[in-house]
Amino acid sequence: xxxxxxxxxxxxxxxxxxxxxxxxxxxxxxxxxxxxxxxxxxxxxxxxxxxxxxxxxxxxxxxxxxxxxxxxxxxxxxxxxxxxxxxxxxxxxxxxxxxxxxxxxxxxxxxxxxxxxxxxxxxxxxxxxxxxxxxxxxxxxxxxxxxxxxxxxxxxxxxxxxxxxxxxxxxxxxxxxxxxxxxxxxxxxxxxxxxxxxxxxxxxxxxxxxxxxxxxxxxxxxxxxxxxxxxxxxxxxxxxxxxxxxxxxxxxxxxxxxxxxxxxxxxxxxxxxxxxxxxxxxxxxxxxxxxxxxxxx
Amino acid sequence: xxxxxxxxxxxxxxxxxxxxxxxxxxxxxxxxxxxxxxxxxxxxxxxxxxxxxxxxxxxxxxxxxxxxxxxxxxxxxxxxxxxxxxxxxxxxxxxxxxxxxxxxxxxxxxxxxxxxxxxxxxxxxxxxx
Numbered sequence: 001x002x003x004x005x006x007x008x009x010x011x012x013x014x015x016x017x018x019x020x021x022x023x024x025x026x027x028x029x030x031x032x033x034x035x036x037x038x039x040x041x042x043x044x045x046x047x048x049x050x051x052x053x054x055x056x057x058x059x060x061x062x063x064x065x066x067x068x069x070x071x072x073x074x075x076x077x078x079x080x081x082x083x084x085x086x087x088x089x090x091x092x093x094x095x096x097x098x099x100x101x102x103x104x105x106x107x108x109x110x111x112x113x114x115x116x117x118x119x120x121x122x123x124x125x126x127x128x129x130x131x132x133x134x135x136x137x138x139x140x141x142x143x144x145x146x147x148x149x150x151x152x153x154x155x156x157x158x159x160x161x162x163x164x165x166x167x168x169x170x171x172x173x174x175x176x177x178x179x180x181x182x183x184x185x186x187x188x189x190x191x192x193x194x195x196x197x198x199x200x201x202x203x204x205x206x207x208x209x210x211x212x213x214x215x216x217x218x219x220x221x222x223x224x225x226x227x228x229x230x231x232x233x234x235x236x237x238x239x240x241x242x243x244x245x246x247x248x249x250x251x252x253x254x255x256x257x258x259x260x261x262x263x264x265x266x267x268x269x270x271x272x273x274x275x276x277x278x279x280x281x282x283x284x285x286x287x288x289x290x291x292x293x294x295x296x297x
Numbered sequence: 298x299x300x301x302x303x304x305x306x307x308x309x310x311x312x313x314x315x316x317x318x319x320x321x322x323x324x325x326x327x328x329x330x331x332x333x334x335x336x337x338x339x340x341x342x343x344x345x346x347x348x349x350x351x352x353x354x355x356x357x358x359x360x361x362x363x364x365x366x367x368x369x370x371x372x373x374x375x376x377x378x379x380x381x382x383x384x385x386x387x388x389x390x391x392x393x394x395x396x397x398x399x400x401x402x403x404x405x406x407x408x409x410x411x412x413x414x415x416x417x418x419x420x421x422x423x424x425x426x
Contacts, residue, residue, distance in 0.1 A: 196385075203381030210401055237393045241384035243377065243401035268395065 017119065017137055021064035024118045031114035032056055039110060046097050055090060055107075062086050072136055075143050087144060091151040101152045108145035112138065172198040174205040174214075181213045181282045182206065182244075183275070187220035195231040199238050206244045213285065214239055215278045219250030229264040236269045245285075247271065249278035301326045303333050308340040309410060310372075311403065315348040323359045330363060334370045341410035342367050343403055347378025357392040364397045373413050374398065377406040 021028065033053055062082040069079040076084075087108070094104040116134050172194060177183045184202055188194075202214060216232065218224070224232075236246040249272045251259075259266065272278040283290065301322065304311040310333055312326070330342065344360065346352070364374035375398045379387075387394065398413075400406035 199385055199388075200381065203384055207381060207401065210405070212401070212405070234388050237395075238381075238384040238388040241376075241379050241387060241394060241399050242381060243379070243399050243405060268393075 016122070017115075017133055018064055018067035020118050020122045021060060021067065021115075024122070025060055025064070028114045028118050029053070029057055029060060031117060032060075032111055035110045035113050036107070039106060043099060043103060046099060055086075059083070059086055059090075059108075059111075067140075072140060073143075075140070075147065083144065084147065087148050088151050091148040092155045095152045095155050101149050104152055105145045105148050108141060108148055112141050115141070168194060168197050172201055174201050176205075176209055176211065177215075177279065178283065178286075180209070180211045180286055181215070181279070182209065182211045183279075184214060184216045185220065185250075185275075186216065186218050189223070190221060190228045190231050192231065195235060199235050202235065202239055203242050206239060206242050212244050213247065213282045214244050215247045215249055215275065215282060217250040217275045217278070218248060218255070219252070219275070221250075224255050224258055226262050226264065229259065229262065233265075233269065240268075245270075247278045247282065249273070249275045300329060303329055305333075305337055305339070306407075308414075309407065310334065310337065310339045310342040311345065312342065313345040313348070318356055318359065323355075327359075327363055327366060331366055331370060334367060334372050339372050340414045341373045341375065343406045343410070344374065344376045345378050345403055345406075346376060346383075347380065347402065349383060350380055352379075352383045352387060354390055354392060357387050357390070357394060361392075361394050361397055373410055375400050375406040375409055378402050 033049075033056060036052060036056070037049065062085075066080045066083050069077075071077050071079055074080070090107065091104055094107075095101075115137055119130065119133050119137065171187065172184070175183045175185070182202070182205055184198065186198075190198075205211070206214065216235065218232070221228065232248060236248070239246045247270045248266075251271055251273055270281070272281060299316075299322075301312060301314060301316075304313075310330070312330065314326075316322070318326075333339065334342065342363075344363065346356075346360075349356070360376055364376070367374040376394075377400045379399060398409065400409050
């Protein structure tokens with residue numbers, strides 16, 4: 001039979017657990033350290049015993065204080081803020097050090113054994129009440145352990161997001177291939193996020209280098225559908241407004257066919273099959289010719 | 298109410314827009330520009346918007362309309378100095394301003410006008426009417 005505590009028994013329950021944490025703190029800490037060190041998941045290579053002891057002690061301290069409030073189930077309430085902060089820091093640093101999420105959560109879960117032992121010895125003579133205490137403590141520690149997993153996930157996701165941003169920036173380089181002529185070699189699919197980055201970088205570079213021509217080469221773009229075409233044309237229009245004309249080059253025969261079938265309007269933009277053709281056109285447009293030197297024997 | 302000053306440089310007129318344009322200011326500018334084009338028999342106008350870091354559809358339309366008016370009067374118009382963020386905003390708003398010539402700055406704008414109109418470099422002071 002599972003007993004659901006009502007608020008008055010909840011009050012006595014939590015305060016008695018909280019008291020145990022305070023009065024038996026050193027013993028609990030000892031036992032918990034022993035527990036953690038004996039686990040396979042104790043990564044002695046990644047963390048020293050002294051550091052582990054400090055972390056554990058800190059956790060006990062804030063947990064005891066939080067539990068004295070009588071709240072026991074809502075770990076998002078203000079009294080648990082210090083506990084969550086400790087777990088937050090703990091989980092993030094473990095993640096960075098290379099611990100797996102399970103290894104990290106074990107820090108919290110391994111606390112159950114010493115806590116239950118302490119509760120058992122604390123002299124609550126009524127076994128039913130003892131069981132309630134232990135069960136409530138169990139639920140609480142489960143929540144805290146799961147919290148560390150959540151934080152771990154979040155920090156990994158932040159790393160991935162940051163890496164994605166860096167990749168986006170790296171993947172849209174704007175290169176000056178001649179005075180006043182820029183080239184934008186696109187590799188990969190063009191989505192709206194990438195288009196924004198591309199537009200900003202291109203326009204910024206046009207202004208900085210005072211270029212009048214930009215060649216967008218799409219040899220590396222696998223497919224061109226109406227959306228991709230829209231993104232390209234938007235970029236061309238924006239560049240034009242800033243004062244530079246755009247050419248699109250690197251159009252493969254299939255892409256040419258697709259574009260016409262999709263009735264994409266290219267009347268506003270000059271297109272060339274290859275980057276070389278586009279460069280020749282751009283040089284001519286800016287009044288330059290290339291002459292080969294004929295060496296005499 | 299302030300009016301936007303119009304400078305004359307040879308055969309060209311230069312307008313620098315530095316403040317937020319509201320209805321009255323915009324129509325006053327268009328009045329002034331059209332009269333001045335006719336009066337000075339200007340061949341080209343340069344509209345410098347390099348100080349504007351926010352542009353909305355109203356200004357977009359104003360620029361397009363002013364260019365069209367100038368063209369009707371026989372002058373070419375070039376909008377210069379559009380900031381990247383502004384260009385992106387206009388394009389996202391769907392305002393391509395396709396009838397409007399654009400250039401990077403006043404210098405390039407003048408070069409463009411000279412090329413289009415076929416006027417030689419300044420310094421060659423032919424007698425004008």
